[in-house]
Amino acid sequence: MPRSETGGDARRTLVSARGVHVVTGRIPPPDPGFDAEDAAELLGTDAAALGSLDGSRLASYLTARRWVRDIVTVRLRRPWRGFEATLRGTKPRLAASPLDVSIAHAGDLLVVGVVEHGRIGVDVELVAPVFDQPALARRLCTLVERRRADSLPPADRRAWLTQLWTVKESYAKAVGAGLALDFRQLGAAELRHSDAVRGVLTPASGRTHAKIAVSWVDAAPSSSLSSVRAI
Incomplete structure (x- = not known):
């Protein structure tokens, strides 16, 4: 800009x-x-x-x-x-x-x-110990994501879980569901291949301690949907 x-x-x-x-x-x-x-x-x-x-x-x-x-x-x-x-x-x-708007x-x-065109959701989170707490990880992760998290060193796991949260939260904002979605049933990797999702981005924040995600979805999820279009 x-x-x-x-x-x-x-x-x-x-x-x-x-x-x-x-x-x-x-x-x-x-x-x-x-x-x-x-x-x-x-x-x-x-x-x-x-x-x-x-x-x-x-x-x-x-x-x-x-x-x-x-x-x-x-x-x-x-x-x-x-x-x-x-x-x-x-x-x-x-x-x-x-126009659709999202703020975080x-x-x-x-x-x-x-x-x-469509709906947008953005999220930003600071990398913090809260994202590495077992109770939050259980709320956040699918079984596959839990196994991935458990395989990472502590510092990497915290950053990865923070980014995972931003992806799922940005999608929830885009579809207007907020925290009503069960994140345990929402695989972040699958979002990138969903016909209802036009793009999921994780742009660099410019700060090592912060993670950002952007999700862009169709305006009418019940209509004929577009293929994934990565930006």
């Missing part, structure tokens, strides 16, 4: 191909010059959510949505009408637009994705 789109921040493009656009970067500190009118134009009917956000969450919330607006208006040259009001914890939706953050790292 050109510097003019980034407003001078440390944002960088992870994916920009075949209608899929994903950027990542650091969440800036809270802006003391926060302008409620600008936020209203940015958010649309979702501006009502601002009252429930503290300083750090507000910075992440507004930054993510500004990045979405940049992709929509600068890169895609589409009109901007803000976001629909949605419940917290649910996937954001653009007002009066067919971990620590100070933010990832934003927009897709022109």
